[in-house]
Amino acid sequence: GAVVSQHPSWVICKSGTSVKIECRSLDFQATTMFWYRQFPKQSLMLMATSNEGSKATYEQGVEKDKFLINHASLTLSTLTVTSAHPEDSSFYICSARVRGWYGYTFGSGTRLTVV
Amino acid sequence: GDSVTQMEGPVTLSEEAFLTINCTYTATGYPSLFWYVQYPGEGLQLLLKATKADDKGSNKGFEATYRKETTSFHLEKGSVQVSDSAVYFCALSDQGNNRLAFGKGNQVVVIP
Numbered sequence: 001g002a003v004v005s006q007h008p009s010w011v012i013c014k015s016g017t018s019v020k021i022e023c024r025s026l027d028f029q030a031t032t033m034f035w036y037r038q039f040p041k042q043s044l045m046l047m048a049t050s051n052e053g054s055k056a057t058y059e060q061g062v063e064k065d066k067f068l069i070n071h072a073s074l075t076l077s078t079l080t081v082t083s084a085h086p087e088d089s090s091f092y093i094c095s096a097r098v099r100g101w102y103g104y105t106f107g108s109g110t111r112l113t114v115v
Numbered sequence: 116g117d118s119v120t121q122m123e124g125p126v127t128l129s130e131e132a133f134l135t136i137n138c139t140y141t142a143t144g145y146p147s148l149f150w151y152v153q154y155p156g157e158g159l160q161l162l163l164k165a166t167k168a169d170d171k172g173s174n175k176g177f178e179a180t181y182r183k184e185t186t187s188f189h190l191e192k193g194s195v196q197v198s199d200s201a202v203y204f205c206a207l208s209d210q211g212n213n214r215l216a217f218g219k220g221n222q223v224v225v226i227p
Contacts, residue, residue, distance in 0.1 A: 006158065032213065043204065043219045044159075093158050097213065104208070104215055106151075106158040 002028050002098045006107025013084055013114055021079045021110045023094035029074035030096035034104075035067075038091040050077050084114040117142045119205050121218035129226050130197055136190040136221050138179075138205035146207040148172075148181055148188040149215070153202045162190075162203070200225045 003026045013019050023033060032051050036044040048064075050056040050071035058064045066088075068080040077096075081088055094107040122137040140146065147166045151159040163172030168183035177192045188205060205218040 034214065041222070043217045046214060049214065095159075095215070103161065103164065104149075106160070108158040109156070111156070 002096075002103070002105045004030070004094060004096050004105050004107040006094050006110060008110055009108060010111040011113070013112070015085055015114055016083055018080055018082045019084055019112060021081075021092055021094070021112075023077050023079075023096070023107045025075045025096050028096075028098050030077070030098070031074065032097040033071055033077040034095040034097075035069060035077075035079050036093045036095065038093060038109075040091075044093060047079075081112065084112070086114045088112065089114050117146065117207055117209055117216045119207055119216050119218035121205050121221055125222035125224060127224045127226065128195060131194045132225075134190070134192045134195045134199070134223065136203055136205075136223070138188045138190065138218060140186050140188065140205075140207050142186075142207055142209055144209045146209045148179070149206045149208070150177070150179055150188070150190050151204045151206060151217075153204065153220070155201075159204065195223075195225045197225045197227055199223060 005024045035047045037047050038044050046059050047062045048056045048058045048069050050069045052071050052074050056069035071077040091109050093109045095104050118141045120139050149164045150162040152162045153159050163174040165172040165181035171180045179188050179190045202220045202222050204220045206215045208215050
């Protein structure tokens with residue numbers, strides 16, 4: 001149980017375009033979701049925390065207008081990278097806190113390459 | 116703030132060798148501690164966890180004990196396999212701040 005499905009697993013886009021990444025909780029309700037960014041051979045950097053039905057809370061230094069997060073339901077959160085540039089190329093991972101269980105489950109990640 | 120420190124550098128060892136990855140933490144409250152594993156190109160999978168002092172988490176032959184007196188949560192496995200090659204992250208979560216703090220991770224390479 002407590003599975004988060006993230007897709008796409010990889011995407012290549014042109015500079016200036018927008019890309020949407022989805023994370024769905026398949027068998028539980030995710031009241032809180034976290035979005036991370038991971039650079040090669042580095043740890044995960046928390047970008048933002050989203051709670052269902054409210055605005056996301058962004059970490060210092062993360063541009064909220066560039067990384068749009070929507071958590072409209074208890075089973076779906078999306079991250080949209082707007083006007084992507086090559087420096088946005090990275091591995092993005094979502095995570096959900098499972099209601100009623102003190103733990104976290106992670107999506108399989110999305111490799112974004114902006115050319 | 117809360118933080119996690121993992122030993123520096125990758126770990127390379129032979130199959131059936133003993134593995135230890137050190138993890139220490141700093142936290143103001145009473146955190147839960149986790150080890151996550153990441154295989155190439157994938158997200159993180161929970162390996163084991165411990166929620167209070169002296170708890171031992173275990174899974175797939177891996178173990179880690181929550182040591183409050185030394186603020187540590189070292190990961191151990193008695194006999195590694197090639198399939199254990201991955202990156203291992205130590206993490207903590209304080210109930211007060213509702214988020215995970217990760218260590219930098221350790222690349223483990225097991226040679227046949």
